[in-house]
Amino acid sequence: MHEQSYRWKSKKIREQIAVIDGSVTPTIVLTNATYLNVQMKIWLKANIWIYEDRIIYVGDQFPSDTKGTEIVDCQSYYLVPGYIEPHVHPFQLYNPLSFAQYASKTGTTTFVNDNLMLTLQMTKKKAFSFIEKMNETVATMYWWCRFDGQTEIRNDEEVFSTRNLKSWLNHPLVMQGGELTSWPKLLDGDDFILHWVQEANARKKPVEGHFPGASEKTLTKMQLLGISSDHEAMNGADVIKRISQGYHASLRYSSIRPDLPLILEELEASGVYYYDQTFFNTDGSTPSFYENGVIDRAIAIALDKGVPLVEAYRMATLNVATHFYMEKYHGSIAPGRIANINFLEAKEKPTPVSVLSKGRWVTKDGAVQEEAFSEQDWSALGLGSLKLEWELSIDDLQFSMALGMEMVNEVIIKPYTVTVDVAMDRLSTDHDESFLMLVDRAGRWRVNTILKGFGTHVEGFASSYSNTGDIVLIGKDKQSMLQAFQRMKEIGGGMVLVENGGVVSEIPLPLAGGMSNCKMEELMNQESELRQHLFDRGYPFGDPVYTLLFLSSTHLPYIRITPRGIYDVMNKTVLFPSIMR
Ligand SMILES: [Fe+2]
Numbered sequence: 001m002h003e004q005s006y007r008w009k010s011k012k013i014r015e016q017i018a019v020i021d022g023s024v025t026p027t028i029v030l031t032n033a034t035y036l037n038v039q040m041k042i043w044l045k046a047n048i049w050i051y052e053d054r055i056i057y058v059g060d061q062f063p064s065d066t067k068g069t070e071i072v073d074c075q076s077y078y079l080v081p082g083y084i085e086p087h088v089h090p091f092q093l094y095n096p097l098s099f100a101q102y103a104s105k106t107g108t109t110t111f112v113n114d115n116l117m118l119t120l121q122m123t124k125k126k127a128f129s130f131i132e133k134m135n136e137t138v139a140t141m142y143w144w145c146r147f148d149g150q151t152e153i154r155n156d157e158e159v160f161s162t163r164n165l166k167s168w169l170n171h172p173l174v175m176q177g178g179e180l181t182s183w184p185k186l187l188d189g190d191d192f193i194l195h196w197v198q199e200a201n202a203r204k205k206p207v208e209g210h211f212p213g214a215s216e217k218t219l220t221k222m223q224l225l226g227i228s229s230d231h232e233a234m235n236g237a238d239v240i241k242r243i244s245q246g247y248h249a250s251l252r253y254s255s256i257r258p259d260l261p262l263i264l265e266e267l268e269a270s271g272v273y274y275y276d277q278t279f280f281n282t283d284g285s286t287p288s289f290y291e292n293g294v295i296d297r298a299i300a301i302a303l304d305k306g307v308p309l310v311e312a313y314r315m316a317t318l319n320v321a322t323h324f325y326m327e328k329y330h331g332s333i334a335p336g337r338i339a340n341i342n343f344l345e346a347k348e349k350p351t352p353v354s355v356l357s358k359g360r361w362v363t364k365d366g367a368v369q370e371e372a373f374s375e376q377d378w379s380a381l382g383l384g385s386l387k388l389e390w391e392l393s394i395d396d397l398q399f400s401m402a403l404g405m406e407m408v409n410e411v412i413i414k415p416y417t418v419t420v421d422v423a424m425d426r427l428s429t430d431h432d433e434s435f436l437m438l439v440d441r442a443g444r445w446r447v448n449t450i451l452k453g454f455g456t457h458v459e460g461f462a463s464s465y466s467n468t469g470d471i472v473l474i475g476k477d478k479q480s481m482l483q484a485f486q487r488m489k490e491i492g493g494g495m496v497l498v499e500n501g502g503v504v505s506e507i508p509l510p511l512a513g514g515m516s517n518c519k520m521e522e523l524m525n526q527e528s529e530l531r532q533h534l535f536d537r538g539y540p541f542g543d544p545v546y547t548l549l550f551l552s553s554t555h556l557p558y559i560r561i562t563p564r565g566i567y568d569v570m571n572k573t574v575l576f577p578s579i580m581r
Pocket residue numbers: 087089179283284
């Protein structure tokens with residue numbers, strides 16, 4: 001049995017009971033509190049007793065002994081449960097902790113995180129000590145168990161082995177299977193994936209799909225196969241299609257797909273009572289998207305679009321907790337729950353002025369309590385800086401392929417025939433075709449092709465942030481690409497843009513080459529600056545950071561660059577294998 005399987009040890013529960021009996025004093029008592037009882041859908045008045053990280057009592061009584069207890073008069077606040085983000089990709093330049101710290105300031109204190117980066121880049125043992133360490137922080141962090149890598153990796157069988165998947169699914173901090181990007185394989189008869197869907201469901205860990213544009217027939221089959229939710233609805237009709245078939249629909253407001261306002265407008269107009277089956281997510285947006293908040297922002301949008309007040313709060317709290325079978329701990333203000341409570345100035349203002357997370361103040365009367373989040377020794381947690389002990393040379397930068405990859409938009413990349421002469425060291429800026437290379441983090445293999453649509457004037461760009469943790473190089477000029485790579489290596493991982501022999505912009509990513517150790521606010525500035533430089537050099541879409549992920553993402557059409565080579569998604573075949581160096 002995992003140590004985390006019991007949220008509180010028996011001895012601790014006895015102490016909590018002793019608080020009711022008066023022999024142990026509460027840590028905090030919130031008096032005269034008007035709080036949202038999400039189960040009854042009404043605002044009630046109560047005194048709320050908290051002992052350490054747990055809500056002990058909610059009612060009229062006041063403790064007999066309050067020696068050492070912090071008493072907070074809540075006369076001027078409205079209390080709601082802490083918000084839950086059910087679909088986090090916590091490695092999007094930020095790290096799980098910097099994201100949690102930032103989000104918790106505005107009331108999002110529970111996270112259900114993607115484990116993809118951990119499972120691809122760490123041993124299971126390291127990954128588990130990492131997730132356990134993260135949950136010791138003041139934030140509450142749960143995880144997913146991916147069944148596939150969302151790309152074509154070379155050691156797929158090893159990473160997603162029976163042993164590994166079983167251990168992940170058994171871990172008490174793991175709350176869901178998926179997101180299931182390999183659902184076409186499941187549909188095509190892959191019984192290995194079906195087995196893991198069954199195993200997840202047997203453990204009451206719902207499996208999340210990934211069904212953009214899915215037909216009624218596909219959704220029906222997926223329901224039969226055991227999938228519980230989906231976050232790919234792009235409009236009201238998509239949501240209705242899903243909830244009418246028994247899915248929970250996670251409504252997205254992300255940097256790539258900020259669909260929430262439109263979805264809610266259409267749902268409100270439809271007259272359908274959809275609230276109980278829906279919740280919000282921000283799907284791992286890039287840092288600067290979070291400038292106006294996280295789940296609090298989604299609630300504000302819901303209120304703006306006419307969602308009834310109590311329903312909007314339930315969508316951010318109880319609905320998520322119910323979906324993940326964790327309503328004993330999360331989603332409401334009631335005895336026994338973890339003490340995650342947001343203090344609002346007004347019922348219509350979801351961004352709290354004070355926030356309790358695990359019974360500790362992370363924001364109090366508008367002042368952020370920085371010390372609530374302790375510093376981490378990232379190296380000890382397996383996220384040291386990137387050490388590339390190999391060189392890249394001009395010989396690696398050979399491009400002779402007639403087949404290139406064309407970015408039709410941010411998400412779709414299609415094959416195209418290269419028409420410009422790519423035999424030289426520097427491409428013309430008259431067109432939008434650039435050299436593209438994916439090279440193994442360990443330097444063993446590389447894949448070279450031409451990328452159309454990334455920009456006209458990007459001379460040399462290198463990034464250790466990618467889908468698989470391998471290195472992406474893009475540019476018009478081979479020397480600049482080498483220089484960008486060199487600089488990226490020097491700083492222990494990151495993104496570097498080079499031009500005319502100098503570094504124009506860079507984001508150091510010292511945590512395994514994929515994450516920053518800066519505070520979110522600082523990272524937002526760095527990201528905005530780099531983005532602007534790329535826009536200035538002809539990047540025509542919204543989010544260059546996502547492009548780096550999507551270049552290798554085989555759940556998207558039509559062609560991708562992967563560790564196994566150039567990959568045809570529809571035909572599930574490697575068109576040009578990677579080359580050993
Ligand atoms: Fe996602």
